[in-house]
Amino acid sequence: MTAVLVLGGTGWLGSRLVDALLTTGADVICLARGSSTLPGDARLIPRDRDADDAYDAVLRDWDAIVDLTSNRHHGVRALEALAGHAGHWLTVSTVSVYASNDTAGDDETAALVDGGPVGDYAADKAAIEAAAVERVHDRLTVVRPGLIVGPGDPSDRGGYWPGRFALAGSGPVLAPAAADGRVQVIDVRDLAEWIARTAVSAPVGALNAVGSSVALGTVLDEAARIAGFTGQRVDAPSEWLVEQQVQYWAGPRSLPLWLPDGMPGFANRSRDRYVATGGTERSLLAILHDVLEDERRRGFDRARRSGLTRAEERELLDTYLASAT
Structure with missing residues (x-):
């Protein structure tokens, strides 16, 4: 053994x-x-x-x-x-x-x-x-x-978007207008299984354990769809969000997965060695479905380590929509 x-x-x-x-x-x-x-x-x-x-x-x-x-x-x-x-x-x-x-x-x-x-x-x-x-x-x-996501995520990043779209329902949701943004995640279950298999076999040196790189817009679209969201997604420019002291990526008063401009390699790393050593990747849709169910169990309106509270979001939405009229 x-x-x-x-x-x-x-x-x-x-x-x-x-x-x-x-x-x-x-x-x-x-x-x-x-x-x-x-x-x-x-x-x-x-x-x-x-x-x-x-x-x-x-x-x-x-x-x-x-x-x-x-x-x-x-x-x-x-x-x-x-x-x-x-x-x-x-x-x-x-x-x-x-x-x-x-x-x-x-x-x-x-x-x-x-x-x-x-x-x-x-x-x-x-x-x-x-x-x-x-x-x-x-x-x-x-x-x-890369960014580890999946049910039970203690950072509250990976589940923010499906959870927020579900919480909003037919109401508005604030999102970054970051058309060039990328997202590259790995599900905690896929990562754990790869580590376990590799630990009991031969060493493989260094490798990136990451999933496929996809557009942030695609993640938002799919998260809204599976959450049954029927409201308006308000895409605010990065400059405006920064002026309002909204944080990138993670933490309080943030928009998770949003990155500054000028980082094309951060969520777009090679995963060839991971795949060659047996690394697997469940689909984005499967991940979003699972984290949505996890968010539902944990409570959409709970205190979060990452993201905007719904009250913060509504205040920002009121400010942005008022300035746009």
């Missing part, structure tokens, strides 16, 4: 990964803070990864070790302690490690960010990658996902 240590495993992607690893027949142990219940026969070793003895309980040989962290200190210390015990090391990184988003279709050979303060997401992930290359370069897989 393949022995797999997951550093993490109790969060959104992590729990999906543990499920997927168990379906391969692996013996799975997770080292993580807290006492979350794990699926099946997976076992949890509760540890604070800041502690001096964080990894003492797992100092044994493993067929594979998967580290999900974005904490630079945790990632580097884990490699220092455990690199010699792993037949295969798989680190979950991000496409945010790339230094430039200027060129559509860039592959894994594109330059990475070089340096940056601790606490900067891209710089921390790049530093973890560099430490992994140094210590386990011939036994290493680095997976760089």
Whole structure:
């Protein structure tokens, strides 16, 4: 039986990964803070990864070790302690490690960010990658996902648009007039299944785990259609949205998936290596249907980590429509 240590495993992607690893027949142990219940026969070793003895309980040989962290200190210390015990090391990184988003279709050979303060997401992930290359370069897989979406998304980005169109019904919805914007997502279930299959097989180096790049307008159209939206979609120019302090991409008072102009490569990365190594992609329509049902279960008008509240949106709509008359 393949022995797999997951550093993490109790969060959104992590729990999906543990499920997927168990379906391969692996013996799975997770080292993580807290006492979350794990699926099946997976076992949890509760540890604070800041502690001096964080990894003492797992100092044994493993067929594979998967580290999900974005904490630079945790990632580097884990490699220092455990690199010699792993037949295969798989680190979950991000496409945010790339230094430039200027060129559509860039592959894994594109330059990475070089340096940056601790606490900067891209710089921390790049530093973890560099430490992994140094210590386990011939036994290493680095997976760089794009935006991860799907049911249960704790960031509230992927479900915002179908949820908002469903909440609005026949009322208006504010959207960015970003005709050239692109969206490139990966469903959490597809990503977890790929990581699980790859962890118990041969290392594959670095690759982008991303779906097909599609126009933001297509995502909005399909989200509105499946939500049964019959109202007016009000597409406001980027300049006006910025003036109104609407944020890009994620977080409070944002329009999720909207990006600044001049980033043609951000949501348009090559996915050839992911596909060549067995990576799969469920359809945009299937993803939108699933996240709509998830949004319905969680409540369309709940407090969100990303997006506009309906009250913020109505105020912005009133201001924009008044200025346009």
